[in-house]
Amino acid sequence: MNPSNPLVDALGQRHDPAPDARIVCLVPSITELLCELGLAGKLAGRTGFCIHPRDVVAAIPKVGGTKDVNIEKIRKLAPTHVVVNIDENEKPTVERLAEFVPHVVVTHPNAPRDNLALARLMGGIFGASDAAERWCAGFEAEYASLKRLPPGPARTVLYCIWQDPWMTVSKETYIASMLAELGWQVPALGQGERYPRFDWSQGLVDGLDAVLLSTEPYRFTEEHADALEKQIGIPVFLVDGEMMSWYGSRALEGLRYLGSLRALVDGTY
Template identity: 80%
Template sequence: MNPLPDKRDLVDAAGQFHPPAPDARIVCLVPSITELLCTLGLAGKLVGRTGFCIHPHEVVASIPKVGGTKDVNVEKIRKLAPTHVVVNIDENEKPTVERLAEFVPHVVVTHPNAPSDNLALARLLGGIFGAQEAAERWCAAFEDAHARLRADLIDTNSRAPAPAPARTVLYCIWQDPWMTVSKDTYIANMLAELGWQVPHLGELRYPRFDWSQALVDGLDAVLLSTEPYRFTEAHADALEKQIGIPVLLVDGEMMSWYGSRALAGLDYLRELRAQVEGQAGSVS
């Protein structure tokens, strides 16, 4: 039997308390959180998902789709009669969430903004939906992976930061127009785990930008994400020839999907660091 969760673990990103509801009917509008719910053993409570909720495929294939993250079919959700809808501040539109709140008893708002926020996210979902033990096991695995990453960035002899230099990297999520991420985003905070920073290109969380020599001169590397724009190696090769600094294709799910994929994401950071350091030494 699951112990009663700490009430502090049941408060969502909007400050709303959600009492335990082990018999919940859940619609999840956040792809990475749909995956986490399945990881926690809660797939049987999911009655709706977006078309972008694709992991784990064999589990979610039978769960009805209710549109996309931005173009939610509210009437489909109404017919599914959920007790809970899980949304995200970055992923979902506020007017849509307000419409859902008119007939869904519990709208669970999430907003992980740094890798460590995954712990509270897992405990929130586990606490509400009766999977506290699974959530605690997942949190322990995450903390172990996080500790391994931190240990890899430390010189084991001097206990000082590892010798690889800090980097300024531009993480691109779109082109036509070109768009990137600001410092106050989950992706930027993932990069900060490596001691890297993103340039300040405006006050928006996901600012547009134009290429210039001044911008390029302040960068060590450019990272092209495989999502939401589907950048490819061809894009990376062409841009690298154009701007003359390392340009790498990166796995967008590993860098931006909190929840279940964040475990593998921490290991992926280690690989990314090695790639950037190798490219930095080979491209002049």
């Protein structure tokens, strides 16, 4: 490990290289990243939502969901490391895991370029630094391509992740940072909540250029988009939630997706 570039996670905890680690990953997008870096053989467990790459993760034992983790299953797997995320995993669960897992690696990417540090952290800890650097080079190339696009108009868009109740994302989220790469912003709703609830009102709708319905975590469909557009009278688009919210290896495709999303939305005006 380079002393000038220590392996420090989102809580400021330093980690030593552990090429012989047994990993349980409780973050779907990071499970995919670990596989991308050639580390699938070190994965001892994953959540049921860790579905990519399908042919690889099928052989890795499931340990519940991101929120309803099966602590005893993880205990029996005897991992040396568990990878968690501040948004996706609950603090009491992580604290229980820390009682018997020697190393808990906490992640919290908040913007697209945070993926560079994430890849280097995973590669540095688990013995795949060269693969991580190759991945980072690919990310930089995709990011540069996105930035070469001619600037488009600034827009205010409401990104919906749930209904009954309706929920959106705050400016402090990874999704909002992805949208900001296009010069788009999300409205300020809620009282400091990262995923605030909201009600449709004329005042809210009047301040929007478009509404984006995500395919996850709620499974919005084109039918939902068509019905909502008729209800509120402004453009509503269905967007791929994995492309917009999955940091890690899917972020490369996510950067390309941003360009096509802008073209789709701009084409309606």
